[in-house]
Each structure stands twice: as structure tokens, then as C-alpha cells.
Amino acid sequence: MKIQGFYLLPHPPIIIPEVGTGEERKIKNTGNAFREIAKEVQQKAPHTIILITPHGTMFNDAINLVYEDTLRGSLKQFGVPNVKMEVKINKSLTNKIFEIAREENIPAVMSTKEFLKDYNISLSLDHGAMVPLYFINQYYTDYTLVHITYSPLSVVELYQFGMEIKRAVEESNEKTIIIASGDLSHRLKDEGPYDYSPFGEKFDNEFLHHLQEGDVMNVFKMDKKTVQNAGECGRRSVLIMLGALDRSAFKGHLLSYEKTFGVGYGIMRFEITGDEDSRLETIKNLSYEKKQNQKDPYVKLARDSLTSYLETGKFLDKIPSYVTSEMRNTKRGVFVSLKKDGELRGCIGTIFPATSSIAHEIIRNAVEAGIHDPRFYPVEAHELLDIDFSVDVLTEPEKADKSTLDPKEYGVIVRSKGRTGLLLPDLEGIDTIEKQIDIALKKAGIQPSEQYDIERFRVIRHREE
Structure with missing residues (x-):
């Protein structure tokens, strides 16, 4: 059975009357749209809600699926411990999604209370799930849950994971809907939770426009600087949901968008309008071409060096033909820095040259930054498409x-x-x-x-x- 509904929903705790104590009326359009979606879910009567959240237990290297009989949570951290809920987990579908992801080499883990003890983490229902479910529960409660916390994997892996969700649902014949839980930019006003940035409004406008148009490729082509400076938490949830919409043409219907508190709250339902070819290979090629078609030989060499090392376990033994004579014949100290989603992922360098040339210095320090920076766990090959390289020659x-x-x-x-x-x-x-x-x-x-x-x-x- 195909997935019956696709939704983008925010998760502002202040929309809950017990939390907002009147402030929720300042975003009444969001509340009204929540209730409209909840009524629609009641009409669809899904057996299972698949919900993707940014605020569950997140691992850097694997998507997390909850694998317990039930999951409990409350809004205690927002001052209202009496707002609580318990949902039943669909362990069968959760396991099927996990097994298919593992077959396709997409990093995923199934979390239990016992498993998370090793990380000193308790398992609970997070507000990224609770806020959407709070409204749904007012109209419909006869569902089980697949609870997924995304991971900062590559955009290709997130999209492909969504494809495997779709496959698992169709093979299990489950009647399901999928919710991408996520707020948009948190940087829309000076009085918001983050510092104001003009990139916040730019991100929200472009992101929502592309989704309304069903323009998946332009979602993936969005300017990296805009994405990195938006301060959002919903994009990855949506990328997974878009994977579940692979081979489908669709339109997004924006029910509401408000930014009263400096955070973008968008509610959108997605309507499938036809069939399309899979977008996966195009997305892979887009991501690959962006990284490989670098004109600057310094950063190209840094990327090639770490890529080769991760593939072979050895340093590059031959200087590529694109390397300039200055890089071959000049000695300088070099720092190689790696950033992922705007955050430092590794940085190693030499004040004075330790090798025979800038080229060799880059080859050496790119691997050191990726593998041996003691502040970070070693870079893995699947991360390379999401990592930006920079080279500083001293x-x-x-x-x-x-x-x-x-x-x-x-x-x-x-x-x-x-x-x-x-x-x-x-x-x-x-x-x-x-x-x-x-x-x-x-x-x-x-x-x-x-x-x-x-x-x-x-x-x-x-x-x-």
C-alpha cells in the first residue's frame, strides 16, 4: 500500500495552550492549520504515523529509529509536566525500514532503553514529535508510531533513506502517513532565539516556494551559504520525506506560514499529481559534480587526498597533473580545514613546512585533518559530499x-x-x-x-x- 499522506509540520511548544498561556494566539493561523491537518489525518485513519524529528536522540553517523513497545514523553522542559503522552511503536515496520536501510548501506540504528544506557541517554518522546501529535490526538488516536531522528548524513543518503521508507511501507502493506517535523529559520528577527540574519527569510521563501512547486532539484541546489546561515531544523526531515516521494510528481499546498516569534513555522500538505522517473541519480550527480568540478587546485588536491586515503588506506603517491608548478616547487606551512554544514569537522596544519612542497603539505595535512584531529571522530567516506575543504597557505x-x-x-x-x-x-x-x-x-x-x-x-x- 502506498503512503497515504505527506506533511511538513513545525513543532513550536508555545502553540500548546498549556505552554503558551495565551501567547499561542499570536500564531493562530498555525494553530488553525494544525487542526485542519489533524482532521485530515482523522479522515485518512492511518494505522501508522511515520514521524521524522530533529529533536530525538541524534547520532552523528546513523539515523535513529526507536525500537521499544511504547514511547513516553512530556513537555516538562517547557514548564508543563502535565502535558504528556504515550504512543505505541510499530516495531514491525520500524524493523523493516531498518533492515532495508542496512541492505542499501545507509547508516541506521534501532534504539532501545538498554542500548541508550551505554550513552547515558534516556529514551523519551521529544517535542519535535509531541507538538504535531498533540493536535492529531485531539481528533484521532488509533495509530502506532515509527519514530525517526535524522542524522547529519549526506543529502543523498537522507533522500535514499526516504526511498527505503517508501519501499518498506509498500512491501508491508501498511496504511501510513509521513510527517516531516521541523521549524524553518530561527533567525528572522533580532528578538528571535538566534541572531538575525538576512539569510533566514531568504531560506524560508526559497525553500517553501520550491516545495510548493514540487521542484525537488532546486531544493537540493539551494545556495549553501543561505542554508548554513538560516538556522533551521526542518530541512533534513524534508529531504527524507522527499525521498519517500521519489518517482512522484507533486505540489505543496501551504496552509500557513508565520514568523511572529522570529522562527518560521510552515505547515504544508503535499498532493501527488502523477508519476516521474526516480530523481536519485540526478541528485547524486548534482552533489558529486559540485564537489569534483573545483577549479582551485589547492582545495581540489585536499579533497582528492582525503578521498583517496579513505578509499585505499594510503596517501596519494603521485602528484595529479592539475597541480601548479608553484605548488610543486615551493615550501610553505599549510593548514587544511574541513567544515560540515558550516561547523568545523577537522583542522590540522603546519606553521613551517614539514615536507618538500606545498602539494605534499596539502596531501599530508588533508588526511591528518580528516583522520587524526583529536577533537573529532575520523571522517567517513559517506560524509565527503557534505564536507567543504579550505586550504590556508602561510x-x-x-x-x-x-x-x-x-x-x-x-x-x-x-x-x-x-x-x-x-x-x-x-x-x-x-x-x-x-x-x-x-x-x-x-x-x-x-x-x-x-x-x-x-x-x-x-x-x-x-x-x-
Whole structure:
């Protein structure tokens, strides 16, 4: 049996009257749309609701499916412990989705109370699930739940996981609906939960427009800077749901969108309008081409180095033909940084060259950043499509004092009794000399009261487009 309904629903606790205590009236369109969807769910009478949330127990390397008989939760953290619910888990369908995902090599895990004890985590129903279910429960309660918490896997894997949900439902003949739980940008107003960003409104407008048009490819083509600066939590839920809509043409019907509290709350139902070919290969090619067609040889070499190492377990033994003569013949210190969804995923570098050329320095440090940065677990091959590489080539350090520093233009090195701390220039949030020096001293384990030498350097920064 095919999935009977597809919905994007937000999860603002303030929409619950017991939490909002009147404030919920400021987003009454959202409340009305919730109730409209709840009535529709009542009419469809699904046996199972498949709900994808950002706020359950999240693993960095695997999608999490709850595998218990029941799941309980309350809104205690929002001051109303009396708002609580218990739902029955559809273990059969959960297991089928997990088994199919495993067949297709999509990282997934089934969580039980016993399993999560090893992580000192208790299993409970999160507000990303509770808020949508609160409204549904007012009209319909005769359902079981498949509870899924997404993971920051590649966009291709998330989409493919949605495809496997669809396959599991069709093979099990379950009458289901699927809910992508997620808020849009949290950066729409200065008084919102995050700092205001113009990218917030841009993200919400484009994302909702593409969904209304059923334009899956443009969802995947959205500008990375816009996505990274939106401060949203619903995109990955939707990417999984779009996978469950693979081979279907559809339109999105926006029932409401409000941003009263600085967060975008969008409610949308999706109507299948016809059949289409699978979009999976096109999405794979789009993601692959973006990363492989880099014109900058510095970041291209960094990516190729780590990719080759993850595939073969060995460093590149031959310098690729696209590497320039300067990279082959010049020695410099090099830092390679990896970012995933705008967050640091690894960074290793050398102040002074440790190899025979910039090219060899990049090859070495790309692998070090991906595999041996002690702050992070090693990068896995499936992450590469979602990782951005940057390469900083350092100029020769020169002696300096505080009066000649500029954290935007110069990086800084501090030294004392064999201890060395380095900080690259133009880092987000580091806009004063004092802050730059303080962080460098802490990295070196040098007390501010000690005597220390200062050097400065510039970097030539290469980023993936």
C-alpha cells in the first residue's frame, strides 16, 4: 500500500495552550492549520504515523529509529509536566525500514532503553514529535508510531533513506502517513532565539516556494551559504520525506506560514499529481559534480587526498597533473580545514613546512585533518559530499608586537619556553587583538602573565566554490 499522506509540520511548544498561556494566539493561523491537518489525518485513519524529528536522540553517523513497545514523553522542559503522552511503536515496520536501510548501506540504528544506557541517554518522546501529535490526538488516536531522528548524513543518503521508507511501507502493506517535523529559520528577527540574519527569510521563501512547486532539484541546489546561515531544523526531515516521494510528481499546498516569534513555522500538505522517473541519480550527480568540478587546485588536491586515503588506506603517491608548478616547487606551512554544514569537522596544519612542497603539505595535512584531529571522530567516506575543504597557505612568520597585529589580516603565533600557540586570521567571532592573543595563549598553555614572543603571518586562503 502506498503512503497515504505527506506533511511538513513545525513543532513550536508555545502553540500548546498549556505552554503558551495565551501567547499561542499570536500564531493562530498555525494553530488553525494544525487542526485542519489533524482532521485530515482523522479522515485518512492511518494505522501508522511515520514521524521524522530533529529533536530525538541524534547520532552523528546513523539515523535513529526507536525500537521499544511504547514511547513516553512530556513537555516538562517547557514548564508543563502535565502535558504528556504515550504512543505505541510499530516495531514491525520500524524493523523493516531498518533492515532495508542496512541492505542499501545507509547508516541506521534501532534504539532501545538498554542500548541508550551505554550513552547515558534516556529514551523519551521529544517535542519535535509531541507538538504535531498533540493536535492529531485531539481528533484521532488509533495509530502506532515509527519514530525517526535524522542524522547529519549526506543529502543523498537522507533522500535514499526516504526511498527505503517508501519501499518498506509498500512491501508491508501498511496504511501510513509521513510527517516531516521541523521549524524553518530561527533567525528572522533580532528578538528571535538566534541572531538575525538576512539569510533566514531568504531560506524560508526559497525553500517553501520550491516545495510548493514540487521542484525537488532546486531544493537540493539551494545556495549553501543561505542554508548554513538560516538556522533551521526542518530541512533534513524534508529531504527524507522527499525521498519517500521519489518517482512522484507533486505540489505543496501551504496552509500557513508565520514568523511572529522570529522562527518560521510552515505547515504544508503535499498532493501527488502523477508519476516521474526516480530523481536519485540526478541528485547524486548534482552533489558529486559540485564537489569534483573545483577549479582551485589547492582545495581540489585536499579533497582528492582525503578521498583517496579513505578509499585505499594510503596517501596519494603521485602528484595529479592539475597541480601548479608553484605548488610543486615551493615550501610553505599549510593548514587544511574541513567544515560540515558550516561547523568545523577537522583542522590540522603546519606553521613551517614539514615536507618538500606545498602539494605534499596539502596531501599530508588533508588526511591528518580528516583522520587524526583529536577533537573529532575520523571522517567517513559517506560524509565527503557534505564536507567543504579550505586550504590556508602561510607566509613566513615575522616578529611582531600587539600594536602591529590585526586579527582580520594577520594570524598570530605565540611562543614561550618551547610552547607554541597559533591562530589563523579572519576567524568568525575573533575581532579584537586581545581575544586573538588570549586564544593563542590558551592553545599553547601559556599564562598571560608569562613572558612570550609574538609573530604574525598572512595566509592565502583557498575555499571550495
